Amino acid sequence: GAGVSQSPRYKVAKRGQDVALRCDPISGHVSLFWYQQALGQGPEFLTYFQNEAQLDKSGLPSDRFFAERPEGSVSTLKIQRTQQEDSAVYLCASSPWTGDWSQPQHFGDGTRLSIL
């Protein structure tokens, strides 16, 4: 079956522009996560949705970052007034919800964002 799909795969923007990154999770997966991965580092948690509810946004670096999942499926991560330090790979992951945190997460291939 189809895995987690992210678009675009690459995004180049000028500093100060707004960007929107899309994630299509695996159909039926309740949980959806966004991570930021700097070059040579592990992913860092940004935010978590259970269906349409954003239950944890503690990892969002600033109020310029905003995520939504209005219908409980597709999610969009928006970054306003981009800065050079926003350059990274943004990964989306989804998993079924079983009431505990033992389910593996299924990752998309990410969006590589470069801010000039």
Add this chain to the structure above:
Amino acid sequence: SQQGEEDPQALSIQEGENATMNCSYKTSINNLQWYRQNSGRGLVHLILIRSNEREKHSGRLRVTLDTSKKSSSLLITASRAADTASYFCATVIQGAQKLVFGQGTRLTINP
């Protein structure tokens, strides 16, 4: 900030040899997971070990967990060129609803 530290940061071995990677973490966990990431791709789940387990096997993978030392190891036996990738440990911290990743080990298998 990241919870885990992997050791070594990079490892290069010959095909057929075994590869061992270690992960240390700081706080009490519910479980620990290992993921693989090929260059330019997303992460792929390899294996999960719960906090009450000490060892787990899956194919050529063997994972151990020592909660008293807050450490885990991943052993890949009979390595293949296709095992070349970065490997990350990730913990689910008690009371937190998220995975916390280490910085990863870059494994290179030389043919």
